Every structure is written in C-alpha cells, then in structure tokens.
Amino acid sequence: MAVKHKKLKEWVAAGLMSTEQADSIHAYEEDRKSGRFGRGLVGLSLFAILVGVLSIIAANWNAIPGEAKIGVHLFLNVCVGLVALRAGKKGHDLWREGAALVFMGLTFTLIILIGQVFQLTGTPADAALFWLLITLPFFLLMGRGYMTAAPWMLAFIATVYLVMVEKIQVLPLEQRQLLATLVGVLLPLALMADGAIELFRKLRPALSDVALKAGIVLGILQTSVSLAFWPANQSYRELVISERDGLLTVIIGLGAVAIHAIFYRFYKSAPEIKGGAMLAAAGIVGTVIPLIFPSDDMAIIPALVFIAYWVFIGWLAQGMHKMRYVSLAIAVIAVRIFMIYVELFGSLIDTGFGLISGGIVMLVLIFAARRLNRRMTKIGGAA
Amino acid sequence: MSRKKTIFVTLSILLAVGAPLVSALKMAQQFKDYPSIRVDIEPYDPRDLLYGHYMQFQTTWNWKENAGPGGTRVCDGDHCCLCVDEGDVNPEVSLSQCPAKGELLPGCHHTLRGTSWGNTNFENGVHRYYVDEKIAKPLEDLFVREKKKFSLDLHITPAGKSLPGQLYVDGLPLKEFIAKNGGIIPASQTP
Numbered sequence: 001m002a003v004k005h006k007k008l009k010e011w012v013a014a015g016l017m018s019t020e021q022a023d024s025i026h027a028y029e030e031d032r033k034s035g036r037f038g039r040g041l042v043g044l045s046l047f048a049i050l051v052g053v054l055s056i057i058a059a060n061w062n063a064i065p066g067e068a069k070i071g072v073h074l075f076l077n078v079c080v081g082l083v084a085l086r087a088g089k090k091g092h093d094l095w096r097e098g099a100a101l102v103f104m105g106l107t108f109t110l111i112i113l114i115g116q117v118f119q120l121t122g123t124p125a126d127a128a129l130f131w132l133l134i135t136l137p138f139f140l141l142m143g144r145g146y147m148t149a150a151p152w153m154l155a156f157i158a159t160v161y162l163v164m165v166e167k168i169q170v171l172p173l174e175q176r177q178l179l180a181t182l183v184g185v186l187l188p189l190a191l192m193a194d195g196a197i198e199l200f201r202k203l204r205p206a207l208s209d210v211a212l213k214a215g216i217v218l219g220i221l222q223t224s225v226s227l228a229f230w231p232a233n234q235s236y237r238e239l240v241i242s243e244r245d246g247l248l249t250v251i252i253g254l255g256a257v258a259i260h261a262i263f264y265r266f267y268k269s270a271p272e273i274k275g276g277a278m279l280a281a282a283g284i285v286g287t288v289i290p291l292i293f294p295s296d297d298m299a300i301i302p303a304l305v306f307i308a309y310w311v312f313i314g315w316l317a318q319g320m321h322k323m324r325y326v327s328l329a330i331a332v333i334a335v336r337i338f339m340i341y342v343e344l345f346g347s348l349i350d351t352g353f354g355l356i357s358g359g360i361v362m363l364v365l366i367f368a369a370r371r372l373n374r375r376m377t378k379i380g381g382a383a
Numbered sequence: 384m385s386r387k388k389t390i391f392v393t394l395s396i397l398l399a400v401g402a403p404l405v406s407a408l409k410m411a412q413q414f415k416d417y418p419s420i421r422v423d424i425e426p427y428d429p430r431d432l433l434y435g436h437y438m439q440f441q442t443t444w445n446w447k448e449n450a451g452p453g454g455t456r457v458c459d460g461d462h463c464c465l466c467v468d469e470g471d472v473n474p475e476v477s478l479s480q481c482p483a484k485g486e487l488l489p490g491c492h493h494t495l496r497g498t499s500w501g502n503t504n505f506e507n508g509v510h511r512y513y514v515d516e517k518i519a520k521p522l523e524d525l526f527v528r529e530k531k532k533f534s535l536d537l538h539i540t541p542a543g544k545s546l547p548g549q550l551y552v553d554g555l556p557l558k559e560f561i562a563k564n565g566g567i568i569p570a571s572q573t574p
Contacts, residue, residue, distance in 0.1 A: 070407055074400060081396035088392065089384045107399045114403055116513045118410040119547040134402040138395035141388065 005029075039094065043147050046098055050105035057113045066117030073113055077106045084142050093145065100142040101151060104135045125162040132159050149210040157214065160187060182252060184222055185287055189280050191215030196276065212276075219279065220313060223286035224332075227306040282312055304361050307333055410546075417538040419548055420493065421472045424535050426527045438512040438522060438550070440533070444505060445473040463499035464543065465507070466491035472534075478505060485542075496543035507545040509537065514550075518561070524571035525552065 008022040017025075057069075084099035108131045115122060132155065139152055164183055168176050194200060195212025286309050314329030337359075384392075424440040444465070458464075464481040468474045469492045478499055479488050488494045497507040512535065514522055525531045536548030552560040561568065 067411075070404075074404060077400050078396070081400065085389065085392050085396065089389065103396075103399070107403070110400075110403045114407045114410070118407070118414070119512060120410070121508050121511070121547070130402070134399050138392070138399050141392050141395055 039147065042094065042098055043101070046102050046105075050102065050109070053106065053109050054112065057109055057116065069113060070110070070117060073106070073110050077103065077110060080106055081138070088142060096142060097145045097147040100138070101148050104131075104139060104143075104148070104152070107131060107135050123162075123166050125159070125166040128155070128159040128162050132156065144204070144206060146206045146210065149204075149207040152207075153210045153214045157187075157218065181287075185284050186252070188215045188219030188222065188283060191218065192276050192280060216276070216279065219283040223283040223309060224306070226287040227289075227302060227309060279313070279316060282309060303336060303339070304357065307336055307361065310336070413540065413546065414538055414548060417540055417546070418493065419536045419538045420467060420470070420474055421534050421536050421551065423473055424533050426523075438514060438519070438526065438533075439510055440512070440526070440535075441510065442505075442507065442535075442537075444476045447475045447477045458499065460500060461498050463497065463505065464488055465495035465497065465499075465505050467493035467495060467539075476505070493539045494543045495537075495539060495545055497545075507537070509535075509545050509547050512547060512550050514557070518568045521568035521570060522552075525568065528571045 005022075005026055008017075008026060011017050012019055012022050080099055080103045084096055084103055087093075087095035087099055108127070111127050111131055114120070115127065139148065143149060143152060160183065164180055168179055171179065191211045192215030195208045195210070195215060197208070200211075201208040286305070289305065310329050310332045314326050314333070317323070317325030317329060422445075423443040425443050427439070427441045447468070458478055458480045462481050463478050466477050466479045466488045468476065474492065479491075481496060482488055482494070495505070495507055497505055499505045526533055532553055534551040534554075536551075538546040538548050540546065550557045555563065
C-alpha cells in the first residue's frame with residue numbers, strides 16, 4: 001500500500017519508520033476517525049431531536065390540554081431514562097451515553113413545558129439551576145463519555161453565568177462587581193484544578209478532561225475579552241472596580257494559584273500542570289489589570305499587552321507540543337496587529353508607529369521567551 | 384451493573400422526573416386554592432427578540448382616587464405593596480408601605496408584593512402570556528392595533544405573589560373567544 005499521509009511520507013523518506021509501520025498507523029487512524037465520525041453523527045442527531053422537542057413545546061399547541069402535554073412528556077422521560085438504565089446494564093456504552101444525553105435534555109424541556117403551561121414568571125437562571133440540581137445524580141451515575149460530559153459542562157458554565165447575571169442584582173454595585181470578578185477569575189482555575197486531580201481523572205476521564213479543557217478555554221477567553229475591551233469607551237469605565245477590590249481579586253487569585261501549586265503532588269501524572277499554573281497566573285493578571293488601570297486614550301498599550309499575552313500562550317503551547325494552540329496564537333496575534341491598523345486609521349504616523357511598536361515588542365518577547373527556554377533547558381539538563 | 388447501582392440510577396431517574404412533576408402538581412393545587420382577581424391589561428413596547436411568540440403586556444391598575452398617578456407618594460421601590468380592595472374584576476388599588484413578611488395590609492382584601500417607583504407604577508413581575516404560535520400574531524394584532532379589551536386572572540399567593548391565570552378577550556376566556564369566532568382569531572381591521 002502506498003503511504004498517503006504527508007507526515008508519514010516524510011518520516012518514511014527520512015528512514016524513521018518502515019512503509020509497513022506507516023501503513024499500520026494510517027489504517028489505525030482511519031479506523032479511529034470513522035468511529036469518531038459515527039459518534040459525532042449520533043450526537044448531532046440526538047441534539048436535533050432535542051431541539052425538535054423544544055420547538056414543539058415552544059409552539060404551545062393549543063389543541064392539547066396542558067395536563068396531557070405534561071403527562072406525555074413525563075412518560076417519554078421515564079421511557080428514555082429506562083433505556084439508559086437498560087443500556088448501562090447490558091454494557092452498550094453508545095446507547096447509554098445517547099439515552100443519558102436525551103434524558104437530561106428532556107428533563108430541561110419538561111421544566112420549560114411546565115413553566116409554559118402554568119404561565120410561570122421564573123427566569124432562565126431558575127430553570128437552569130433547577131435542571132442542574134435534579135439531573136446531577138443521574139449525570140454522575142450514567143454519563144461517562146464525552147457525549148454527555150461536553151454538553152453538561154457547557155450547561156454548567158451557562159448556569160453559573162446566568163445565575164451571576166440574574167441573581168446578584170440585589171447586592172450593592174461594589175459587591176456585585178467584586179463577586180463577578182472573583183467568579184470570573186476563579187471559575188476557570190477551579191475547572192482546571194478539578195480536571196487535573198488524579199483521582200477524578202481515574203474515576204471520570206471524559207468529564208475531568210472536559211473540565212480541564214473548559215477551564216483553559218474559559219480562562220484564555222475571559223482574559224482575552226478583558227484585555228480586548230480595555231481601551232473601550234467611557235461606558236466601560238462604569239464597570240471598572242475600585243483598586244481595593246481589584247487588589248483583593250489579585251490576592252485571592254494568586255492564592256488560588258498557590259493552592260494549585262501546593263496540590264501539585266496529587267496530580268503529578270499531569271505534565272501540563274506547571275504550564276497550567278503559569279497560564280492561570282497570567283490569566284488572573286490579564287483579567288484584572290484592565291479593571292485597575294482604565295485606559296481610554298492609550299489604545300496601543302492595551303493592544304501590546306494583548307499581544308504579549310498571546311505570545312505567552314503560544315510559547316507555553318510550544319513547550320507542551322500543542323501545535324494547534326501555537327497556530328491559534330499566531331492567528332490571534334495577526335488579527336490583533338491588523339486591528340491596530342484599523343483602530344489607529346486616520347493618522348498614518350500613529351498607524352506606522354503602532355505597527356512598528358507591535359512588531360518590535362513581539363520580537364523582543366520572542367527573543368526573551370527563547371532565552372528563557374534555553375535557560376530552563378540548561379537548568380533542567382544540569383539537574 | 385450492580386444491584387446497588389441499579390437502585391441509585393432508578394432513584395436518580397425518579398428525582399429528575401419526580402421533581403418537575405411535584406412542582407407541576409403544586410402549581411395546579413395553588414391555582415385551585417388561591418383567590419384570584421381579574422385585571423385589565425394593556426400592550427407596551429416589549430423590545431424583545433421573541434416578540435410575537437407570546438403576549439407581552441402590563442397591568443392597568445384601577446387606582447383609587449389620589450392613590451395612583453399624581454397622588455401622594457407613600458412608599459418606594461421594594462418596600463411598596465399594593466392594597467387590593469374587595470371585588471373580583473378590576474378592584475380598586477392603592478400603594479402602601481409593605482407590612483412585615485407573612486402579614487397583610489390592614490383594611491385590604493388582598494396584599495400584593497412587588498416594586499414601585501414614581502407613584503405611577505406597580506410592578507408584580509407578570510408580563511408574559513404564552514399562547515399557541517398560530518394565534519400569537521393575530522392575537523397580538525387585536526391587542527396592540529385594535530385595542531380590544533384584554534384581561535387576566537391573577538392568583539394571589541399567601542406571600543403576596545401574583546400568578547397569571549386565565550386570559551380574557553372581550554370578557555370571554557380565550558378558548559371561548561376562539562370558539563365563538565369559528566376556531567380562529569379574527570384578522571385585525573386596522574392597518
């Protein structure tokens with residue numbers, strides 16, 4: 001069989017592996033991908049069914065009495081729950097995962113239906129929180145794969161944010177801002193820390209992996225958004241918290257990073273942990289800086305800090321051999337540099353200086369990162 | 384799967400199905416037990432993406448003389464309660480300082496809790512009424528363009544919360560109004 005994959009061809013040509021080995025790897029990867037495609041389609045089909053049920057409920061079919069609608073929905077939920085139980089007993093993982101996903105989704109649509117039939121005046125946060133609480137035991141017992149873990153994590157994060165938006169309105173403004181900042185800073189850290197705990201990884205590999213990745217993505221996203229909106233207009237000033245609250249957030253955040261480091265021995269098997277702690281620390285600083293030092297007129301400084309943050313992410317990703325993240329970092333930096341041009345358009349002098357500064361800062365950062373890398377490697381080699 | 388785990392999974396299914404069922408039964412019981420008043424409602428600009436998928440409205444309170452707009456301000460914000468006089472349809476109301484939790488306003492038939500500001504508004508949180516998507520738009524047209532008389536039952540809980548009940552169009556319950564018009568909502572005559 002002729003070797004088809006570009007990388008495999010290169011490795012065969014370089015004498016790193018035989019043609020037979022390359023063929024075996026190719027066959028294995030093809031087989032694995034075909035399974036993933038099938039699982040992906042099953043997941044999408046189930047998602048479509050759930051959205052369909054939600055749409056039918058939203059249509060609020062008048063011809064059917066509310067009690068009948070709720071009764072049929074309850075019957076459907078019990079049936080799907082029993083299918084999940086039976087699949088679990090028989091060891092049919094794909095069926096169990098699929099039925100568990102549908103059961104949790106149907107529980108949410110049932111809550112929506114009851115709210116509609118009785119014209120309840122509750123909020124989305126009430127519905128989401130209720131759903132999260134009543135489906136948690138079922139999810140922990142029956143959801144073991146990515147098909148349930150990923151949607152559950154999305155729903156969990158959405159619930160946290162909905163509750164934050166709706167429920168803390170009763171607090172005074174300063175307390176609201178402080179609480180929102182703390183949750184914003186600490187939630188990604190908590191998810192990353194949970195996802196890295198060895199016991200959790202053994203008991204729930206899919207959920208812990210999803211938690212770790214969700215923490216990383218959420219942290220990077222929040223920090224990037226915080227830095228991106230730093231140079232925003234006057235209305236952003238209203239969101240700026242007091243220096244005292246900002247410093248408190250930094251102290252608590254760094255405390256969390258310290259706890260992270262202390263618990264290092266519990267998740268020794270995760271080599272990314274050092275990188276994770278560094279990412280978390282940079283995330284905290286990046287999120288909080290714009291809150292402490294508002295900037296309306298110095299657009300270039302926030303842009304440079306944003307670029308520096310993404311250079312750091314790229315550097316970290318390269319150290320961990322996560323090449324997709326390296327490519328992402330390069331793409332984000334490129335977009336940000338282009339945005340400098342857009343932001344400063346109108347004065348070619350400003351644009352020119354902005355782009356030159358951006359380029360120089362990036363080169364300096366790359367030089368510093370490489371130097372640091374070499375030093376760390378040297379120290380590691382000496383030890 | 385062990386017997387113990389089967390029991391736990393069964394219990395978790397019962398929890399996920401039973402909790403919404405209990406809340407539904409509780410709501411049904413509340414609708415039977417709690418007293419209700421009928422109040423007129425009027426349209427307002429909802430600025431809602433889902434506009435047209437459900438009715439959006441605000442209550443037209445029947446203010447007592449000198450108790451509503453232009454009257455003397457007696458309370459503010461969350462401390463305002465609505466004193467509802469006797470009567471099942473559009474009873475007279477006035478604003479009052481809220482009594483302690485669990486207590487009723489003296490001399491009032493019902494006490495509604497909510498928020499108020501500027502002496503021209505009492506907010507009880509009831510703004511939406513879910514209807515069949517097929518009739519939502521024509522019903523909205525009757526409500527907003529034709530200015531037909533719409534009213535709503537408000538069930539009042541012992542804690543002073545308002546729960547929306549039956550919707551009335553031209554004095555008829557919605558279902559009867561549709562039946563009277565041959566199973567449809569008559570199209571709006573106003574362009």
